[in-house]
Amino acid sequence: MKVIEKAERLARLGVDPVVLNHYREPHRFYHTLEHLDDVWQQLENRGYSDNDVLLLATIFHDIIYDPRSGTNEEDSARYFNETFTGDGALKALVTDIILDTKHHKPGSALSEIFSAADLNILKQPFEKLLTYEQQIFKEFQFVDHKVYREKRIDVLKSLQQSVDNPALDYLIDYVENFKPRIAVYPGSFNPFHKGHYNILQKAERIFDKVIIARGINPGKDKATYELPEILRYRQTETYEGLLTEFVDTLNYDVTIIRGLRNGSDLQYELNQYRYLQELGGKNISVTAIFCDMEFEHISSTGIRQLEKYGKAGEYLLF
Structure with a gap:
């Protein structure tokens, strides 16, 4: 089920569904509603469709996304705390999960479950990884291509340490050799x-x-x-x-x-x-x-x- 169809449930939890409009910002190409749907689908497949903490983490983990910023996770957590009007214990758990996504080092069992769903894209075959890379490339248009290539390879190699997928080798090779128009x-x-x-x-x-x-x-x-x-x-x-x-x-x-x-x-x-x-x-x-x-x-x-x-x-x- 798409997260946008969770409006009634979100309202009961104390969330105005209008916050989802953040994911329609024109500078987003990967960090969109489609990404939320993918994350939530992974969680549903693992039997967590009734877990409110994971639903809220899905909605808010990328709610603030500025590719020029190094504090997106902190800003997303702050935004969640400022706008969420529901249960305090729930708020604390969700906040921790959002902050854990900065380096994908889970601090709890729920955070580990969420991190696996968030990084599921890295376990996909090369064709899907290529689409993912093209979307990230679009989000970082403001960076000179030579700088982007160097930094992107560093990021992918770092992520590769936590995900076992041979297709990532092909993706890194693609980034190293890609000559964009x-x-x-x-x-x-x-x-x-x-x-x-x-x-x-x-x-x-x-x-x-x-x-x-x-x-x-x-x-x-x-x-x-x-x-x-x-x-x-x-x-x-x-x-x-x-x-x-x-x-x-x-x-x-x-x-x-x-x-x-x-x-x-x-x-x-x-x-x-x-x-x-x-x-x-x-x-x-x-x-x-x-x-x-x-x-x-x-x-x-x-x-x-x-x-x-x-x-x-x-x-x-x-």
Whole structure:
């Protein structure tokens, strides 16, 4: 049974089922409601469907999940304690289980049962492990690929010590050798507006990862807008000088994304492409993407003008 179908039971325990909306946050790809369903299915299969402690631990163990944070377990436990209005003894048991998931070192029999269910994904065949890895990769888009690969291998090798699954060797080998399709989306982004975001979303359907590269352009106004919060979980970089020089610093193959609004942009970008070829080599790769029609009139220059009259809000991201 899906955890979302436990709303009535949760309400009786003193939990507002609306807390499950945390698992619908857009930066989650693995730590979602589907993960909760998998954990709960494991517990039900082992005969714990009536155990309220394990149900609450399932619901709250990843309730706060920020891949940039190192205190998710502590924050989840704190959130549980602040929102749970039920039995005090129950609260203490669930809190301990949530905190134990930080290093998966169970401090009780119930915690050991829950940890096994939470880590069950690591016992799966390679095909499922690969899907799991792809989801984790998406959650850590903000980390440079070379850094991610190194840290991820360390994590998998650490988890391997507590899970006996030969398929994990294949997964580690995959992470070591995987070359994701990475794109760089450059621009001055002053501001980064809804038209830019439309292009970014399309690029992310094509590539495994898109780096937002904010260039300091001496020919344009000094940046007066911060990048919007919606980009928090994506890799963003700032560079000075030539785009080709920035790309060289990455030390891995990338494709450059150019956003187009109309035919006039296309002619301009064709000329830019020639410069990129001459400065960056003939093998440089560029993908041009047209924005949707509803965004083709939006420009950063126009928004800055509208801002003077307090009319720019509908075009901005926050």
